Amino acid sequence: MTNFLSKRPLTMHQLYGDHVVFTSRPSYEKNPWLTTEEHQANMLTARELLIADIPVILHEATIGDKTRTLMTAAGIELPSNYRTFKDADSYHQRLREAEEAGEKIFFQYTHNEEYVKPSTYYVNKELFVALNNKMKLADWTKGKFLPKRDVIHVSKLEATLKDWHYPYVIKPGDDHPTAGGYGVMICYNDQDREKAFSRIQEAETDSDFIVEDYIKTEQNYCVQYAYSEATGIQYIGASIQDTNEYGKYRGNTTAHHVPDQVIAAGREIMENGVAAGYRGIAGFDLLVDDKGAVYAIDLNFRQNGSTSMLIMDELLEGDYEKFFGAYANVSNEAFYARILEEVTAGRLFPLAYYDGDYYEGQSVPSRFVGIWHGDKQDVEKHDQSFVEFNRP
Template sequence: MNNFLSKRPLTMHQLYGDHVVFTSRPSFEKNPWLTTEEHQANMLTARELLIADMPVIIHEAAVGEKPRELMRAAGVDFPSHYRTFKDAESYNARLREAEKNGEKIFFQYAHSSEFVDPSTYYIDKELFVALNNKMKLSDWTKGKFLPKREVVAVDELEETLKKWNYPYVIKPGDEHPTAGGYGVMICYNDEDRKQALNRIKEAETDSDFVIEDYINTKQNYCVQYAYSENTGLNYIGASIQNTNEYGKYFGNITAHNVPQTVIEAGREIMQNGVDAGYKGIAGFDLLVDDKGEVYAIDLNFRQNGSTSMLIMDELLAGDYEKFFGAYAKVSNDAFYERILDEVKAGRLFPLAYYDGDFYEDEHVPSRFVGIWHGEQQDVDAHDKAFAEFNQ
């Protein structure tokens, strides 16, 4: 069963080297812009396990017998390079242990210095925060590929918005991480603006905000790259992102015919980050409008939701791949058995399973992320059938 993983064209270990630990979990500290539910955040700690080949900090509910059985059904050995936690205290303990051992940590999301010393960051913390700060987008694009935008202080935001025509986008410009479209506020009308301003008021922040023109989008790509001194700068691939009208992320499919203008725009942005000192994987949300112009709306200098899918693209059967995530609306047992059947059928590849039955004193729905693969008509049919089953 090891044969599958041996064929991976790239692993995080190849990029980050020895004595580096990875954590994809947001800090347990309060973040007004990243509202990921606790169990969802715990489950996602295992999402990159199969492409890591390096120590990964993972929640205990994602490493039990059920996740292992799913991997066996897919013909993959469950990796052994992980360190577990079960709550905020044990999670923070894993960070401190890595620091004490002299290891570096590649954080998916920045953590405050009360949890780990900034010197423990694999990427210089100030650089990492700056690279992922939406207010500094123009720094990393060198002023290119940008919609009309304006940076304003929070106490001037309401008055400034009155000068903008709908639709437009509001983004926080502070150092708190965002993901999945959370924290991005698209306004089509006065009611949307009112809700956005109320949310900003509730955040009790004194940071600046970014206002951007809304792009009439023909295609929404996440283009991804990897860089290390040993491998150089390489294009990993791209996915087409599925979002609703308010920018919330609902998954993606592998893109096989990406315009060269999009690939080169992303490569240029990646090179700018590398020149500043970045090493690792990055994914950029690049839009193509109805006139064929390319716009950069978000830069993620870290692993992305579709990174695993892109790296394993050539290893999965079929020409069509679709990222899949769900939580149990039926019983946990029925949810698991249905997923197991789909994996055994060879059309659903598991990335992470979070066993809700790990919690004996409360009901927690189980969660899963994986990759549908095969022919598009078949994949879409089974994806729809699963949604109908899981109601």
């Protein structure tokens, strides 16, 4: 094995220290705005394992023989600092064990108090909720970098929107976490508006909503920073985000030439969060419009989808990196064989593999997240080739 992991420029352990456990799984409780499918939620528990260096709570299907073989093919020894679960009961048991041991937990998403006490959070729970609440975005930007926006109670939403012109964006303003653009409702026409109202009714919420002007975007960045008292604020890097016309996340690439005003805006927001007591990694979705203005549309005071990619940037060969995620539309066997082929060839770096065959007697598609790296043209060619191969 190489000493690849020893070369990481940053780990969670450097930021959070000893006696801290990490879990990136969304809570098993119902969330109307985070519609992550169960197997996807389980797979994502391993996405940050290689940058952690602290105990990570992982689903058993992410650390089997196939995962170990992929890591070996990439020249990496699978870290052993993890704690496994297989279902909701065992997951909650891992949380209770950490709490009883006096450890702190860095949560990617908040959990109900019946599963873990607020005092167990590494970041003060009340602060963590407030930092990630879209309704409070103006608090953390100090009123800067914002599109035109209103905060409206759900009971007045329909009447208020009669004064808004398409396109506009509706976002939930409650304390439920969101991710990947889910929960964001972009309305271009009456049909989109009716779909948004239908979803809001299904959520059975009595909360406020945010309505924002739609920004004509030239570039969509996720700029990321890290803070600990020992290191101060560090700029980790930025990724260019790929979303569909309705704001749903489709992946990203590493951005090597980020405008100074974007980095400065992100740092200013990070400073505001740190001043309030935040410690750790954060990523902010900042848009640049056709006039060069910077807008903050979402603040994620937690690890982000591209965090591992940005931290690994200088360690991967080539000048182009692209985040890659897929689930098997072909057989699990063929899916895995193709991934192993790409990893062995040195152009696909593995972050997490979720083995659907772990579920004996069930038909569960395997899943994978990793990083394409190399020459841009070559990466795009192999990425598209994999898409064609994996078509149902």
